[in-house]
Amino acid sequence: MGRIVGGIGSSHAPSFGPVYDKGQQKDPMWAPLFDGYVPVRAWLEGLRPDLFIIVYNDHGNQFFFDAYPTFALGASEAYPQADEGWGKRDLPDMRGDPDFSWHLARSLVEDEFDPTICQEMSVDHGVMSFMPMLTDTRWPVPIVPFAVNVIQHPVPKARRLYKLGQAFRRAVESYPKDIRVVVFGTGGLSHQLQGTRFGFTDPNWDNEFLDRLETDPEPLAGLSHRDYMERGGTEGIEMINWLPMRAALGPAVRRIGRTYHAPMITGYGLLALEPA
Amino acid sequence: MGRIVGGIGSSHAPSFGPVYDKGQQKDPMWAPLFDGYVPVRAWLEGLRPDLFIIVYNDHGNQFFFDAYPTFALGASEAYPQADEGWGKRDLPDMRGDPDFSWHLARSLVEDEFDPTICQEMSVDHGVMSFMPMLTDTRWPVPIVPFAVNVIQHPVPKARRLYKLGQAFRRAVESYPKDIRVVVFGTGGLSHQLQGTRFGFTDPNWDNEFLDRLETDPEPLAGLSHRDYMERGGTEGIEMINWLPMRAALGPAVRRIGRTYHAPMITGYGLLALEPA
Amino acid sequence: MLDEISGAAVFTGERSRAGYRLNRMAMSLTDPANREAFVADETGYLRGIGLNDVEADLVRRRDWKGMIEAGGNIYLIIKIAGALGIALYEVGAHTAGMSLEQFMAQRKGR
Amino acid sequence: MLDEISGAAVFTGERSRAGYRLNRMAMSLTDPANREAFVADETGYLRGIGLNDVEADLVRRRDWKGMIEAGGNIYLIIKIAGALGIALYEVGAHTAGMSLEQFMAQRKGR
Ligand SMILES: [Fe+3]
Ligand SMILES: [Fe+3]
Numbered sequence: 048m049g050r051i052v053g054g055i056g057s058s059h060a061p062s063f064g065p066v067y068d069k070g071q072q073k074d075p076m077w078a079p080l081f082d083g084y085v086p087v088r089a090w091l092e093g094l095r096p097d098l099f100i101i102v103y104n105d106h107g108n109q110f111f112f113d114a115y116p117t118f119a120l121g122a123s124e125a126y127p128q129a130d131e132g133w134g135k136r137d138l139p140d141m142r143g144d145p146d147f148s149w150h151l152a153r154s155l156v157e158d159e160f161d162p163t164i165c166q167e168m169s170v171d172h173g174v175m176s177f178m179p180m181l182t183d184t185r186w187p188v189p190i191v192p193f194a195v196n197v198i199q200h201p202v203p204k205a206r207r208l209y210k211l212g213q214a215f216r217r218a219v220e221s222y223p224k225d226i227r228v229v230v231f232g233t234g235g236l237s238h239q240l241q242g243t244r245f246g247f248t249d250p251n252w253d254n255e256f257l258d259r260l261e262t263d264p265e266p267l268a269g270l271s272h273r274d275y276m277e278r279g280g281t282e283g284i285e286m287i288n289w290l291p292m293r294a295a296l297g298p299a300v301r302r303i304g305r306t307y308h309a310p311m312i313t314g315y316g317l318l319a320l321e322p323a
Numbered sequence: 324m325g326r327i328v329g330g331i332g333s334s335h336a337p338s339f340g341p342v343y344d345k346g347q348q349k350d351p352m353w354a355p356l357f358d359g360y361v362p363v364r365a366w367l368e369g370l371r372p373d374l375f376i377i378v379y380n381d382h383g384n385q386f387f388f389d390a391y392p393t394f395a396l397g398a399s400e401a402y403p404q405a406d407e408g409w410g411k412r413d414l415p416d417m418r419g420d421p422d423f424s425w426h427l428a429r430s431l432v433e434d435e436f437d438p439t440i441c442q443e444m445s446v447d448h449g450v451m452s453f454m455p456m457l458t459d460t461r462w463p464v465p466i467v468p469f470a471v472n473v474i475q476h477p478v479p480k481a482r483r484l485y486k487l488g489q490a491f492r493r494a495v496e497s498y499p500k501d502i503r504v505v506v507f508g509t510g511g512l513s514h515q516l517q518g519t520r521f522g523f524t525d526p527n528w529d530n531e532f533l534d535r536l537e538t539d540p541e542p543l544a545g546l547s548h549r550d551y552m553e554r555g556g557t558e559g560i561e562m563i564n565w566l567p568m569r570a571a572l573g574p575a576v577r578r579i580g581r582t583y584h585a586p587m588i589t590g591y592g593l594l595a596l597e598p599a
Numbered sequence: 600m601l602d603e604i605s606g607a608a609v610f611t612g613e614r615s616r617a618g619y620r621l622n623r624m625a626m627s628l629t630d631p632a633n634r635e636a637f638v639a640d641e642t643g644y645l646r647g648i649g650l651n652d653v654e655a656d657l658v659r660r661r662d663w664k665g666m667i668e669a670g671g672n673i674y675l676i677i678k679i680a681g682a683l684g685i686a687l688y689e690v691g692a693h694t695a696g697m698s699l700e701q702f703m704a705q706r707k708g709r
Numbered sequence: 710m711l712d713e714i715s716g717a718a719v720f721t722g723e724r725s726r727a728g729y730r731l732n733r734m735a736m737s738l739t740d741p742a743n744r745e746a747f748v749a750d751e752t753g754y755l756r757g758i759g760l761n762d763v764e765a766d767l768v769r770r771r772d773w774k775g776m777i778e779a780g781g782n783i784y785l786i787i788k789i790a791g792a793l794g795i796a797l798y799e800v801g802a803h804t805a806g807m808s809l810e811q812f813m814a815q816r817k818g819r
Contacts, residue, residue, distance in 0.1 A: 114441045114444075119390070130740070152612055159482075159486075165389065199720055200429075239717060245717075429710065516687070
């Protein structure tokens with residue numbers, strides 16, 4: 048049987064790309080954030096993971112409003128990088144694990160989730176931007192990307208995402224192979240990209256979210272979209288992507304690492320947990 | 324508030340197209356089936372419906388396995404006919420009702436369904452083949468097509484589709500406008516298009532299904548896919564598309580019409596119900 | 600996993616993966632221009648759309664049973680038959696290991 | 710329906726419907742060849758991809774606020790800006806009713 052051995056929440060941002068590609072992780076503007084990724088990366092490697100499940104959101108690159116999935120589950124052997132409108136970075140395709148993807152599909156459909164299953168799928172900065180901080184860019188660990196609609200309302204409820212994480216755990220534990228799985232959730236933290244509050248961040252809310260996610264996550268599943276967007280900005284609704292990661296770990300966790308930094312117009316955070 | 328005023332279950336088949344287009348509904352081979360549609364069509368017109376919700380399945384025409392939705396909800400102003408590989412029939416686009424579609428999307432997502440929402444969508448014989456038997460082909464009543472994956476396993480459970488119908492009812496009843504809605508479910512009945520049982524039909528199972536759907540539908544939601552496919556053929560799994568229609572009507576129904584005929588390699592059926 | 604029912608392949612994700620190219624080729628035939636190109640030059644069309652030799656050979660030999668075994672989905676495969684003017688009954692009979700004549704004779708017998 | 714939060718449009722289905730052509734045009738710019746064609750001949754590109762005059766005018770006037778009001782999604786709209794070499798801060802400031810300079814001054818003040 049499979050086992051969930053860790054969970055990582057991380058912000059993603061287009062700006063992480065140039066930082067990594069130009070080796071600026073130690074620059075004063077970025078070091079307060081990316082210094083925190085260094086020990087988490089070492090811990091992650093030490094976990095000897097066989098698979099990453101990555102809950103993220105696309106930003107109008109893989110999916111368009113002709114057919115917009117609430118949930119899209121990748122079931123491909125490879126996930127190329129999307130060109131988001133400003134060219135691709137020099138990164139290889141990410142590797143998939145279709146056997147696990149189809150097992151996950153069966154388990155989720157049995158649990159009354161209704162994913163769209165994608166055998167061709169590119170991934171954008173929602174996956175590609177922070178992963179180089181956490182693992183070798185030859186991508187030694189295969190991924191199962193799981194895209195959540197957080198941009199075209201109605202978006203799924205926080206509660207639904209919490210239940211999704213619990214369903215991930217059932218899927219992993221019912222897998223016939225002894226694989227070690229790390230679940231990622233990525234998005235946010237607070238930011239707003241348009242309207243009178245353009246540039247809004249709220250470090251208080253972001254840190255409260257990180258606190259509660261670690262120690263008492265279930266009430267976060269009860270917050271409304273209005274709660275998330277008033278406190279974290281309209282685009283801060285992405286924070287709900289972190290809930291499946293936390294729910295998949297089970298009630299008790301141990302904190303491995305945590306960082307927060309808001310140098311621009313987004314609250315950037317990292318939280319690494321393992322089941323206690 | 325909206326109201327569900329009727330429910331229709333019908334088979335669909337590519338062969339219905341030529342029958343209608345050549346005016347062969349009265350031919351001895353087809354009359355035993357299509358004679359049954361005549362009074363149902365009159366009843367349907369008398370209901371003065373404002374909207375049809377049509378639960379059907381696509382057959383590799385609108386959706387491909389690059390991104391296959393478990394549930395796809397149409398939210399378009401128009402639904403053109405798909406070319407299925409042998410040319411289109413001379414039929415206009417079907418009309419949509421995006422306002423209701425988006426209301427339905429919000430209501431379903433609130434109820435923890437995860438549809439893919441389609442603002443561009445063609446419909447194949449799953450919708451177009453039987454509708455000319457039931458309404459004018461200038462399509463006076465707008466539709467909301469709802470496509471269910473019944474061809475790439477895992478397909479949703481019968482139970483999930485039953486709950487979907489209950490959710491349709493909540494959506495209709497929470498709509499601010501006083502609209503009169505008829506819910507359709509289409510697929511099957513028994514048939515198997517490949518393998519050693521090619522050509523298999525089972526009129527006993529089909530009629531048992533029609534009986535139970537009318538009078539005691541809930542246990543049909545408890546049957547497994549294996550049950551449906553062993554009794555109704557691998558492609559007979561389409562019969563689960565009838566469950567949302569029945570569940571949307573509520574517990575007590577009155578039968579308006581029912582027909583069954585199996586002249587070829589599919590059990591063809593029609594069942595029209597209204598809330599009692 | 601539900602993989603077969605009464606002698607028929609259940610079209611699972613695993614089969615969908617195996618038959619991906621074949622099914623994609625079949626779906627391309629929903630475009631009339633592609634149907635014309637396919638009929639005019641089968642071999643060229645199948646190569647151009649990226650089938651491997653084994654898959655192209657299944658199509659050229661009208662091996663409907665083989666296409667299903669290779670992950671073809673019946674709803675897609677019959678688009679290939681349709682473009683070639685071959686009817687569903689012939690395809691279905693072949694997947695059942697029969698000729699069309701055998702199938703029709705057996706049906707009459709029922 | 711949740712349509713606005715603290716002075717920002719919530720990108721609802723209704724907005725998605727209204728902005729469909731504009732967003733589709735923006736997404737087309739994920740293809741480098743389309744970016745080139747757009748920059749080389751804006752008016753021709755916008756007409757060719759089916760924008761109406763009002764929509765094309767919003768793009769030509771760099772009216773980012775107007776694009777959002779017309780149903781543009783911010784993640785799509787910034788692809789238009791990207792192709793034109795305009796940065797997110799300028800787009801965002803405009804949607805807030807400010808110039809880039811005003812926005813930066815206000816930020817410093819915080
Ligand atoms: Fe994001
Ligand atoms: Fe069908």
